Amino acid sequence: MSQQTTPDAQFMNQAIMLATENVLSGVGGPFGAVVVRDGNILATGTNEVTKSNDPTAHAEVVAIRNACRIIGSFKLDGCVIYTSCEPCPMCLAAIYWARCEAIFYGNSAAEAAKIGFDDQFFYEELSRSHTDRQLPIKQCMSQEAWVSFEAWEKSPLKIQY
Amino acid sequence: MSQQTTPDAQFMNQAIMLATENVLSGVGGPFGAVVVRDGNILATGTNEVTKSNDPTAHAEVVAIRNACRIIGSFKLDGCVIYTSCEPCPMCLAAIYWARCEAIFYGNSAAEAAKIGFDDQFFYEELSRSHTDRQLPIKQCMSQEAWVSFEAWEKSPLKIQY
Numbered sequence: 001m002s003q004q005t006t007p008d009a010q011f012m013n014q015a016i017m018l019a020t021e022n023v024l025s026g027v028g029g030p031f032g033a034v035v036v037r038d039g040n041i042l043a044t045g046t047n048e049v050t051k052s053n054d055p056t057a058h059a060e061v062v063a064i065r066n067a068c069r070i071i072g073s074f075k076l077d078g079c080v081i082y083t084s085c086e087p088c089p090m091c092l093a094a095i096y097w098a099r100c101e102a103i104f105y106g107n108s109a110a111e112a113a114k115i116g117f118d119d120q121f122f123y124e125e126l127s128r129s130h131t132d133r134q135l136p137i138k139q140c141m142s143q144e145a146w147v148s149f150e151a152w153e154k155s156p157l158k159i160q161y
Numbered sequence: 162m163s164q165q166t167t168p169d170a171q172f173m174n175q176a177i178m179l180a181t182e183n184v185l186s187g188v189g190g191p192f193g194a195v196v197v198r199d200g201n202i203l204a205t206g207t208n209e210v211t212k213s214n215d216p217t218a219h220a221e222v223v224a225i226r227n228a229c230r231i232i233g234s235f236k237l238d239g240c241v242i243y244t245s246c247e248p249c250p251m252c253l254a255a256i257y258w259a260r261c262e263a264i265f266y267g268n269s270a271a272e273a274a275k276i277g278f279d280d281q282f283f284y285e286e287l288s289r290s291h292t293d294r295q296l297p298i299k300q301c302m303s304q305e306a307w308v309s310f311e312a313w314e315k316s317p318l319k320i321q322y
Contacts, residue, residue: 026318066232093251106306145267148180157187
């Protein structure tokens, strides 16, 4: 246990404790996250992929969903996220979409790779051109697809996010 | 409407129709996705960010969650995803985590940028080193965080994903 007593250290300790407890209790992977606003914990999350049969249920995503539910908004303006491990690309982009203000993390993606997680590999895949990726990805029917974007541009009902 | 009648075109048309309908009905953004296995639609999803106050509720993520719920697994082996727009980094990594086999998309991330979505910007951010990103990200307490990884390595309860 760290002897640091700054707020950042306290929140990070909380995220790490959640991660460790998540493993010891058999719930899921060694990942925990805490969303903080105005110096208080707004919501927490742990990895629930195998428990909930949801490959998107990473600690950060779960914490963001919980925080948004609590405040009744799809934006976490003014929030900081503390996560026991560097967010994978999915979680990192989720944090961007949620408009969090800062990220603190413990273990790195490279360290996660050492215990068998694919975060680092996914970062490498995303940095490659489409044709150089292992997972085939192909554009088609872009002309037809533009119709949905046109509908959005004209829609009087749209809520920007 | 396309006159193409290949299965790929039919599934893409379905994703595009979902996207357009999502806008016209006021549910959310112009995005739809279809998860296909063995030539049949397993699940669909549309963007529900503003409807459900969940910034992670993009069409692909919603479709993946729905598909996983239906088959009772956190893996979509053998599945192909058709999405009306190029997946953002969150959705792309979600597709990787779900172990889908291929991706077809309609609009590009650059086209999404033209109607005000941040997908392209997020791809650029993720490709930058931590110190060059607009969103501050900082590692701390990596030594303490490793404890959770150590617990995972020793755990007899762990389910790999």
